[in-house]
Each structure stands twice: as structure tokens, then as C-alpha cells.
Amino acid sequence: MALLNILKFPDPRLRTRAEPVTEFDDALRQLVADMFETMYEAPGIGLAATQVDVHKRLLVMDVSEDKNRPMVLINPEILDAEGEEEMDEGCLSVPGYYETVRRAEKVRVRALNEHGESFEIEADGLEAVCIQHEMDHLEGKLFVDYLSSLKRDRIRKKLEKQKKQAVAI
Numbered sequence: 001m002a003l004l005n006i007l008k009f010p011d012p013r014l015r016t017r018a019e020p021v022t023e024f025d026d027a028l029r030q031l032v033a034d035m036f037e038t039m040y041e042a043p044g045i046g047l048a049a050t051q052v053d054v055h056k057r058l059l060v061m062d063v064s065e066d067k068n069r070p071m072v073l074i075n076p077e078i079l080d081a082e083g084e085e086e087m088d089e090g091c092l093s094v095p096g097y098y099e100t101v102r103r104a105e106k107v108r109v110r111a112l113n114e115h116g117e118s119f120e121i122e123a124d125g126l127e128a129v130c131i132q133h134e135m136d137h138l139e140g141k142l143f144v145d146y147l148s149s150l151k152r153d154r155i156r157k158k159l160e161k162q163k164k165q166a167v168a169i
């Protein structure tokens, strides 16, 4: 297994729209394993392939307390969404920032697993929020896009400054 590099905002590669997965082979399953390792190590509760510079419609997540409920969603589609809720969100591509975002409260999602088998899930609470956050990544969208341009620019400038300082060390 391998730890993958997570792209950081405002890297333009995070704005790429991901393509559907068509091959369910060992290379895909290796990518899934590497993404889980990267997500648990970060640590995070979700990770989209876009964040590791792979532009395929694939995400992994585990919102359980004990980190024992790994989920893989490939080519996910939202079939139904209802209600609204606000929750604080973070993002491994926007390290150090948590902001409130309004999203659907419940979602019904169809996806494929790493063997190409279709399944449906109904999610609410943090699971629903995480699915929507990760699916946004596959569209090239980040949670900072829900904030005012003033807030987003402030975050961008701070992260750019941190990156420059890290290079100088």
C-alpha cells in the first residue's frame, strides 16, 4: 500500500471534473486501498480521487467512531435528496479551516463497489454531508465555494503563504 499526496487549495487540479470509472481491475482496487490508507492516516472521514490527482469518479469514506465502516462509492449518483441542514465541514485539501455549509439532510445514492456491483444507500447526518462533500470534489467543487468570496480569498492567501514558507525552509 502507499500514502498518496493530497492536493491543497488553490491547486487548479482540484477543479478537474472526474470521468466515470469503466475498468474494475486490480489497479482500481489498489487505488481504493491506497486512498483508504491515505484517508485514515491524514486523518479524515472521506477522500475523493480528485484530491489525490486521479480524475475518476471514485470516493472512499468512513464516518464511524471506531473507523471500522469503510465505504467505497464508484460513479455515485444522487437519486433523491430531502431537507436541509447546516454542519461544520473541513477538507483535507483546505487544511486548518472548518466552516458551516448548508446541504441536503438526507440523500439516497446509487453507486458501484470496487467489483462493479451496483448498490443503493440512504444516508443522513454526517454520512449524508460527507457523501455530498466528496461528490462535489468529483465535480471540481470545494466547500470553500459555498463561502463568500472574501472568506474564500482570505483562506486562499493564507494557504498560499503557508506553502511559500514551507518551500523556503
Ligand code: K1U
Binding pocket: 043, 044, 045, 046, 047, 048, 088, 089, 090, 091, 092, 093, 129, 130, 133, 134
Ligand atoms: O474530503 C475531504 O477532504 C475529507 C473531509 C471530509 C468531511 C469532513 C467534514 C464534513 C464533511 C466532509 C475530512 O475528513 S476533514 C477532517 C475531519 O473531518 C476529521 C478528521 C479527524 C477526525 C474526525 C474528522
Ligand code: ZN
Binding pocket: 090, 091, 092, 093, 133, 137
Ligand atoms: Zn474535501
